Amino acid sequence: MYKHLFKAALNWMATDKLEESNKKVYAKSHTIKIEGKDILSISAAKAFKGDPTLLNPEDLLLSALTSCHMMSYLYVCQQNNIEVLTYEDNSEATLILNDDGSGHITKVVLNPVVRIKDASQKELALQLHIQANKLCFIANSCNFEIEHHAQCYS
Numbered sequence: 001m002y003k004h005l006f007k008a009a010l011n012w013m014a015t016d017k018l019e020e021s022n023k024k025v026y027a028k029s030h031t032i033k034i035e036g037k038d039i040l041s042i043s044a045a046k047a048f049k050g051d052p053t054l055l056n057p058e059d060l061l062l063s064a065l066t067s068c069h070m071m072s073y074l075y076v077c078q079q080n081n082i083e084v085l086t087y088e089d090n091s092e093a094t095l096i097l098n099d100d101g102s103g104h105i106t107k108v109v110l111n112p113v114v115r116i117k118d119a120s121q122k123e124l125a126l127q128l129h130i131q132a133n134k135l136c137f138i139a140n141s142c143n144f145e146i147e148h149h150a151q152c153y154s
Contacts, residue, residue: 061093062108
């Protein structure tokens with residue numbers, strides 16, 4: 001077993017609070033800095049009074065899962081001598097909000113569309129999404145359903 005440590009530095013500062021029904025609401029915008037990388041500007045989703053022009057944690061979680069699945073898939077294709085020419089995905093996450101303000105993602109649907117060089121490998125290429133999901137670090141860290149509606153063509 002190998003252990004890797006990832007670090008992120010969050011920075012938020014109080015700004016003018018938004019007024020809502022005589023309540024002051026904190027601005028949700030902040031930055032995340034990861035050493036050696038561009039600063040991410042993040043907010044809450046628009047539905048939660050965030051800046052809709054910025055990324056939000058839900059966007060980032062879905063992006064991480066979508067990206068990790070693709071990288072795991074490319075790895076298993078390489079192991080099986082399948083030449084992938086293109087890979088696209090339009091993924092979706094479903095978030096349930098509870099009455100008490102808590103919530104959780106209940107399901108993610110990945111919709112990868114893969115183009116491979118050799119048409120005779122299409123069935124194997126489709127099946128490898130199962131193996132990719134088993135290898136995906138992010139998928140292995142999630143406690144919600146992850147569906148795959150994969151398509152493959154040559």
